[in-house]
Each structure stands twice: as structure tokens, then as C-alpha cells.
Amino acid sequence: MNVGDREPLIRDPVVVKLVEVWRPVWALSYASSLLGWDARTYMPRKAAPERGVARAELSVLSRRLLLSREVKALLEVAEKRVELLNLYEAGVVRVLRREIDISEKLPEDFVYNFNKLVEEAASVWEQAKAKSDFKMFQPYLEKIVEMARKEAEYLGYEGHPYNALLDLYEEGLRIDDVDNMFNTIIPESKKVLEKVLSEGYYPQKHELERREYDKEKMREANVKILNLLGYPWERARMDVSAHPFTTKIGMYDVRITTWYPEIDGAPRDFKRSLYAVIHEFGHALYELQVDERLAMTPVASANSLGIHESQSRFWENIVGRSMEFTGLIKPILDETIGITKEYTVEELYKYFNIVTPSLIRVEADEVTYNMHIYLRYVIEKKLIEGSLSVSELPQVWNDMMEELLGVRPKNDREGVLQDVHWSLGSIGYFPTYSLGNVVSAQVKAALEKDLGELPDLISRGEEGIVEIKNWLREKIHKYGSTLKPRDIVKRATGEEYNPKYFVEYLYKKYVRR
Amino acid sequence: MNVGDREPLIRDPVVVKLVEVWRPVWALSYASSLLGWDARTYMPRKAAPERGVARAELSVLSRRLLLSREVKALLEVAEKRVELLNLYEAGVVRVLRREIDISEKLPEDFVYNFNKLVEEAASVWEQAKAKSDFKMFQPYLEKIVEMARKEAEYLGYEGHPYNALLDLYEEGLRIDDVDNMFNTIIPESKKVLEKVLSEGYYPQKHELERREYDKEKMREANVKILNLLGYPWERARMDVSAHPFTTKIGMYDVRITTWYPEIDGAPRDFKRSLYAVIHEFGHALYELQVDERLAMTPVASANSLGIHESQSRFWENIVGRSMEFTGLIKPILDETIGITKEYTVEELYKYFNIVTPSLIRVEADEVTYNMHIYLRYVIEKKLIEGSLSVSELPQVWNDMMEELLGVRPKNDREGVLQDVHWSLGSIGYFPTYSLGNVVSAQVKAALEKDLGELPDLISRGEEGIVEIKNWLREKIHKYGSTLKPRDIVKRATGEEYNPKYFVEYLYKKYVRR
DSSP, rough: OOOTTTOOOOOOHHHHHHHHHHHHHEEEEEEEHHHHOOOOOOOOGGGGGHHHHHHHHHHHHHHHHHHHHHHHHHHHHHHTTTTGGGHHHHHHHHHOOOOOOOOHHHHHHHHHHHHHHHHHHHHHHHHHHHTHHHEEEEEEEHHHHHHHHHHHHHHHOSTTTTTHHHHHHHTTTTHHHHHHHHHHHHHHHHHHHHHHHOOOOOOSSOOOHHHHBHHHHHHHHHEEEETTTTGGGGGGGEOOOOSSSSSEEEETTEEEEEEEOEETTEEEHHHHHHHHHHHHHHHHHHHHHGGGGTSTTTTTSSOHHHHHHHHHHHHIIIIIIIIHHHHHHHHHHHHHTTTTTTTTTTHHHHTTTOOOOOOOOGGOOTTTTHHHHHHHHHHHHHHHTTTTTTGGGHHHHHHHHHHHHOOOSSTTTTTTTSSGGGGTTTSSHHHHHHHHHHHHHHHHHHHHHOOHHHHHHHHHHHHHHHHHHHHHHHHHHGGTTTSSSHHHHHHHSSSSTHHHHHHHHHIIIIOOO | OOOOOOOOSSOOOHHHHHHHHHHHHHHHHHHHHHHHHHEEEEEHHHGGGHHHHHHHHHHHHHHHHHHHHHHHHHHHHHHHGGGOOHHHHHHHHEEEEHHHHHHHHHHHHHHHHHHHHHHHHHHHHHHHHHTTTTTHHHHHHHHHHHHHHHHHHHHOOSTTTTTHHHHHSSSSSOOOHHHHHHHHHHHHHHHHHHHHHHOOOSOOOOOOGBBBHHHHHHHHHHHHHHHHTTTOGEEEEEOOSSSOOOOEEETEEEEEOOOOOOETTTEOTTHHHHHHHHHHHHHHHHHHTGGGTTSSTTTTSSHHHHHHHHHHIIIIIIIIIIIHHHHHHHHHHHHTTTTTTTHHHHHHHHHHHOOOSSSGGGGGGGGHHHHHHHHHHHHHHHHHSSSSOOGHHHHHHHHHHHHHHHHHOOOSSSTTTSSSGGTTTTTOHHHHHHHHHHHHHHHHHHHHHHHHHHHHHTTTHHHHHHHHHHHHHHHHHHGGSSOOHHHHHHHSSSSSOHHHHHHHHHHHIIIIO
């Protein structure tokens, strides 16, 4: 690869050997990532079932290789010399131990049955959502909750079984952390929302939401904005998919997608395409700025959902939805889609920052977003501890929405059936979204301590953006998954998860403008 | 998959079990195909070295699984009950035995060293070709020839060592077959060429070669022509690459590419894009018409290069370059790229059928193409038997070109350095191209015996094309690699490889018009 003459980061002979014998597992995950990306972008429609079989075979193979005697024996040797290892080598040992432990704790037939269940459940969910019929999905969700509880038992936990599931998605995250987070941000978000709604500076809707745009011109705008952000096309791509996502295939192959959603038969509300790009750029940048010397090792990929989301949200909201960034990209939008020409930067900024209580999580703004997550968190915890039954869900969901945001779903499609996560068996995942928001603001505060005010940096254009990127690389990105999420936050910001920065951010932007 | 309620083709319990334990090998080749396709279409530039490592790891893994005790033990059991097996089950046993035997005969370190050599050689060849400097490539080609001779020794052979290499690319093909083929078609092709050149009906160049066209409109034309041919988009794709190719990823995922080559800074000579599409369609159709019940088995893919090429050439030349097909697609070209409007069908037919002695194989017409192959065959055979040294190649090449076609390369780039094959270690591959041409005409004759004259079928448009496709499916395609190439030809045409049909085809089209 391209790592020049720099000293390797992984050089302890035992760890070098360990990475070598583990490399087929890497190759399988490399291939599987491409298969997954392709399935969501270019794969012919009828290829899906066969693709499913291929991926399942590769995943069984990967598990078998990960749990091979050779890998485990070398890992044990490496663990005995952990005091001789540098940070990165120790990271390799830690990550492999965690992966092996999780794989070994979950029996093969349990994993097989769970996968089979969710494959069916995901397709039933899709139909149930289309028909807005929760009853149809209910028996599947009941089984999924039961499996998730069993999963928690297999994995083991201290205190609440939900802790086991949280840890699966965000290493080391516990209910105490999540409670502490929501106890701070939910009441404050409510206050901010009241203030915003009463003041009226930030609109609840905007005429640009209805304006039609040219898809090809918007694609050009997206490319130019990625150029402004320094997206390295020689190592990266942008494609189109039904829902935007980012895939790391390898250190030199990171791909984002965006979308051009249609409303009444035409692409409208261009900010949805734009902010998908900036959000996914944040994810991609994390992977692209991992130290290249970690390529093809177990720590080459950023592995925490929460920290990952903090990076996408940092770029999407904190940078991307600022007045200064709006000023930077307005000329690009003016010369491409053009429909922005008749608006001032401030007016565009308002369109980008519509704040309104809404029913759908993925469309929610910065102020209301975490309430959607909080609702899911409360429900998940109760489901896992058994204090809420699946049949009660629609009622509980709708009541909580009304209490939190003052809006009530008219049907299950815009209520309890809106998200895909549960149908995929992912319980314990949602809190990482709010953790991402909280950490993004904490990162902003730390970055500003070192580099000065973010608005000033952004105003300097490409040069300021490079400074921001360099700071993120040195403080967070370069480690890949060498460090535990908690340790990354501590190292980058000097403190534990601290939700006060997010509250401060909201107040500064929405209350004390 | 989509195989409905039809009885499975593979149902012997031992063979069923064998296919099952072999399935991870299938999954690896499925993944590897996608990695290869992506590398030539969408992969970011800097990803190449890492992609190379991933594919090498998967190939080592695949070899290990293919040669596992489990697969080999079951194969031996299956072989003992071969008289109980149906055609398809016996095909599975035969194909796996052949793959295992070849893998076992070639020592792992030999394969490793050969791969390493050709990886380097391919990149040196590229530079040598750019500089038109054979001396630069010579030491690599010397090593490759040496390795190929060693390969032949490892594989074993009767008679000439080149037989071992021929068999590697076309199971069962021998020097006698190839000599017999060229002894018939080369002298006759020469006669046909003389006649064509003296008569002047088929032009040696055409003004449409220089006409610029709109790339996007040509893409539309290609799509419409594929629609006319009934290309099943729900199982297939068309993309763009530097050189056109076809990949079967799986039974439900077959992908062709085309190109839009530029001359003097603009896309010109649209037939190059068009006939790339029709050629690759022929390859794709073979894979798409394999019996779906063979999906994910060792016989699911057509495995003979020669028979494969017969299908691509059948569609490209015998169907695609006919007057009747020209008539079918002219309206499509008129309404898309438009530059064809001012020409008659016959004039367009002449542009599609330029005949001229030329230096470059891939640009050669039906009449001269096999002379290019014959030259390479003679050289390869001598290199392998040691009666020609690599250093003599440029001289020998140029002399033979002059003798065969009356044209002499001015430099190595348009002479001995033009093809990539040798740099990839592929010696013994070229004859399958001519075999493809010969078999395509043999297939045409057999098809006409059953269905009547091809021109009549083509004139009937989509309905006639469906009849042709159905015949090909039943006679050739549906078997996948169940049968040996030779047996496919016998079954489909009622006789052994017979080059006389190709000669007849040439005479009918070019001499007795």
C-alpha cells in the first residue's frame, strides 16, 4: 500500500503473525462489504436470494476461521505479552478477543435461527408497514424480543439485561450512561423547542421543500460540495441507493450513497439529498482518515456506532447546517440547481434548519430528533425487562409521541412501524444515534478549544476545512478501532461522555442567537 | 431460487451432500467474480493493490476448501456410484474431479510464484507496449514460457507438452484438433480474402468510422438492441469498462460491459460499441440460459472458452452482422444516434462488414481474424517445444504477418506486444478463439436444419430471436458445464468439431453473395 517509509504500527512479531493468520477473515469481510454495497446499488433485482445464500456461506466461513485453533492460540500468546505491546498492537489483541468472545458466547444454532427469523421478519415488516398493520408484524416482533432476551443471557451482563445489548452496538455503553444522557438532553430539548416555536425565527416549513429540482444538476452540486470538503475520489465513490449509507470496503475503498427522493412525481426538497451527502461524508471521512498503516488489520475500521454517528452528525449538523457553511455552498447551488438564486444566505439557512415536531425520526430536526430516540429507548428497555408486552406497543408509542412532541400518529406506518431496526433484530442500537449527537457537540467544544471558533474556521473555506479534518484525524480518526469508544472520547475531549455540550450547542444556536 | 416445482436435477443423496460441502467454494467464487467485475468498472483507482491482496487470500482459501478431506472423501464415494447417477450428477462429479486434479497437480508454491511473476509481468507489459519496446518485456516472457513448460510437465500430457496447456483452457482439445482446424480454414480464408478485396463489394474502410456520435444516445441504442434480444434486466446489467467483458456472478446475476472508444477526442465508429454489446450478449445468454436448477452447483457455469466464444461469435457475426439484423436495428439507430438516417440498410451492412487485412487482432474482421490466431498458435507451440526463442519473436511475428496478410507492423506495439494474454501467463488460450468461430458456424448449420434458414428467422424479429434462443438453450446452454465441450458439440450438431461449416459460411457470405 501507500504507507511510504514510515515505521509500521504493528511490529511485535507475535501480533504481526496473528494479523497474518487472521487475514483470510479480513478478506472475507472485504468481499462481504462489496457484496452488501452492490446489493443496495447495482445488483439486478432477481439476484437477491442467491446473494443471500452467498453472504450467509461467507459469514459461516468467517466465523469458522475466526474461531480456528491457529488464531486463538496466537491470540493467547499475544495476550501474555500485552505489557510489551504498543497502543495499536494492544488494540488488535483487544478487538480480536472481543470478537472471538462474542462469537463463542452465541451458539451457532442460535445465530442461525436468529438470522432466519429476522430474514422473514424484515420482509413481513415491509408488508406490514405498507399496509400500516401492526398486528401482522406483532408475532414476529414478539419472537425477536424473546431472542434478544436470550441473546443478552448468552452474552452475560451486570445489572440490567439491556446492558448486554447496548454493549453489542457500543462497547462499554451502559444504561447509566444512556439515562444520564437523556435525563439531561430531553427536558432541555423540550424547552428549546418551545422557545423556537414561540419565537418563529426558524420556520416550521419552507417553500423550498416543494420546489422541483434537476436530479443531474443536484448530483453535480453534491460532487462539488464533496470537492469542497476534500473528498478523495481516488479512494472513494458516491452512488445512489434507496436509503443513503456508507460502506468501508477497504482502507482505499470507501463509498457513500445519496438519494434524490421524489414528492408528487418529481425530485423536490433538495436539502434531503444534500444533507444525506454531508452526513455520509462524515462517516466516510472517519474511515478514510484511519492511519493507512492499519490497513488489513483488525483495527483498520472504526468500530463504534456512536462515535461514527458523532462524526456524521458533526459534519451534517454542526458544520453543514451552520450559517457559514450555507454561505460557502450557496454559490455552488446557485450555479447548479439554480433554484436557490432568489434566496439570501439567511433564508437558505432557515430552509436548512426547519424545526417542527414531527412523526418520523429520519425527518426530524436537531431539536426534536433525540425525543424520537428516547421514546424507542424507553420502549426497548421495558420490552427486554419484560415490563411491557409487544401488543401494547402501538398505544404506548402514540401516547409517548403526544407527550413528548405533541403530535399523534394517525396509523402504525407513521408510528411504531416506521423503522426497520427491530425487524432486523437490532434492539439496543437506537441509543447510539443520540450518543452520536451528544458526542458531536462535545467534539466541537474540544476542537474549538484548540483551533478557535468553528464559524471562523468554516468561513475560511477549504483551508479551514482542512484544519478541522486534521484535528479530527489526530484526535479520533487515525486510531481506527484501536481504542474503546469511551477512551476515544476521553482522549479527544479530555472528559467522559458529557451531554451538557449538546445542550449548550442547542441553546447557542436556537435560543441565544 | 425461482425453480418452481420442477424436480431437482441433482437428487442423488451423495451428490447432494457433495454439492453442499462444496458450497463455500461456490460462495468464494461468487464473491471473487463481483470483486473482479467491480475492479474493472467502479473501483476507485487507489484500491487496486488492496483488492489484489483480498482476491489472493480468497483464492488460497478456495483452494484449501476444494482440497479439503470432506470434499475429497465425498467425491470418492460419488465416483463409486457413478452408474447410478444421471447426466447432471455425473457432470458434477466430473467437473469437481477435474478441478481437484488440476489443483493437486500444480504445487502451491508453483502457483504462488507464477501468480507473482504474471502480476509483475502484466504491469511491465503495459509499459513495454506503451513504449513499443519488446526488449523490456522479453525477460518476463522468457520466464513465463519457462513456467508454462513447467506447468505442462506438472499437468502431464500425451504427445506434445502444448496439449497440456490446450486442455487447461479447453478440456480435451488437442494439437490434432487445432491443426485440423487451421489446415482447413487458413488456406480458404486466404482465398476468400483475395476474392473480397478484388471484388470490392465489402469496403476496406467507411466514412461512418469517422462520424462522431453522442455517447448517451449510443447507450440508449445499446439498451434498445438488448431489449430486442430479450436481455433479462432483472437478472443482468450493462456497464462500461476499458475493454468489454462478461461476468457471471451467479445464476441470477450476469453482467456485460461495453465501451465507447474515442478517436481524436470524441466517440466515433459506433459499430465498435454496438458489436461489443452483441458479442457480450452472446456470452451472457449462455450463462443466463443454464438450467436454473443447477444454480450454486459446480456445473452452474458454462466452463469451456471455445464453446463460450462460439456463442458470442454466433450473435456478433452470424446473427449481428447479417443484412437482416442490420434491417432490424436500423430504426433503433436512426431514432437514437441518428447518424445512420442518411444510409440505406445495405450501406450500413457494408459499414458493419468492412473487410481489410489489418495488424490488430481485436479489430480484425471475420475473414482475417483466424489468421491472427493461427500466427499466435504457431508461435506458442514452438515456444513450448523450445524450437523458437523469445528473442526471435518480433522478427518471426512480423514476417508471418506479412506472409499471412500482406501487412507488416511498424513497431512492437502493433505487433508482438498487442495482446495482454502472454503477460498474464495464458499460453494455449488463443486457439479457443478460432475454435469459437468454427463452432459458431457448425451450430448455425445445425440450427438451420431444425428451424430453417437463419435470415428468415432473424427477419421475423423478436419472435424469431426467441426461437433461436430456445434452440440454443435446449441444445447447448441448459447443460452449463455438465458436458465436456466436445460432447456439447456432438450433441448439438451431431458431429465432431468440423471446420467445413465455417468455410461454407464464409463462402456463402463473401463469395457467393
